[in-house]
Amino acid sequence: MPPRVAGASTAVRTPRAVACRDGDVMNERIEVEPRRPGALLRRDDAGRVGAMRRIAASRLRFCGLDALIDEATLVVSELVTNAVVHSGTDEVRVTMAVDGDFLEITVIDGRPGAARPKQAGENAESGRGLELVAAVAKEKDGNWGTREAGAETWCRLALPEEAR
Incomplete structure (x- = not known):
């Protein structure tokens, strides 16, 4: 092995995937401006939504759940954005956990008020997030809903066969 040079960067080896079965994959929180x-x-809050998406992708990759990265990051993005835009809260928590044959994504804003899909106009620039979440959940043999009087919104996606 060659000697280390002060200030030189070192290549980092990608860790092998760790099977995350029946337990936490992610438990993060962000502070946002009410x-x-x-x-x-x-802009800062929009950046935090992107950070949650990247953390979710990283954690799924670490757990060997690469097959769900696209769908799960879309769900995280939509649910976190919904919480930031509509709850008026100053903190949003995101959890992902493997529960049996499903990955459950939960976004907690702590404010009651159930999330409901709305009909977005043809030219509307927003208002389709929960419709996207519902479509992804259906495509992945899962479902979505709210708990705690709407303070939590969740989505369950079936794990791919090789991850069960």
């Missing part, structure tokens, strides 16, 4: 109705989403 949003008033009609106010635009702050």
Whole structure:
């Protein structure tokens, strides 16, 4: 092995996937600026949504659940955005856990008020997030809903056969 050079970067070996069975895959929280109705989403808060998406992808990869990365990151993005935009809260928590044959993604904003899909107009730039979550859940033999009077929104996606 060649000698190390001060200040030189070292290549990092990608760790082998670790089977995450019946347990936590991710448990993260972000602080956001409470949003008033009609106010635009702050750039920092939008960046935090992207960070949650990247963390989710990384954790799924670490757990060998690469086959669910696209669908799960879309669900995380939509549910976290929904919480930031509509709850008026200052903290959002995201958990992902393997529960039997499913990956369950839960977004907790702590504010009651059930999330409901709405009909977005043909030219609307928003309003389709929960419809996307419902479609992804259906495609992956799962479902979605709310708990705790709407303070938690969850989505379950069936694990691929090779991960069961």
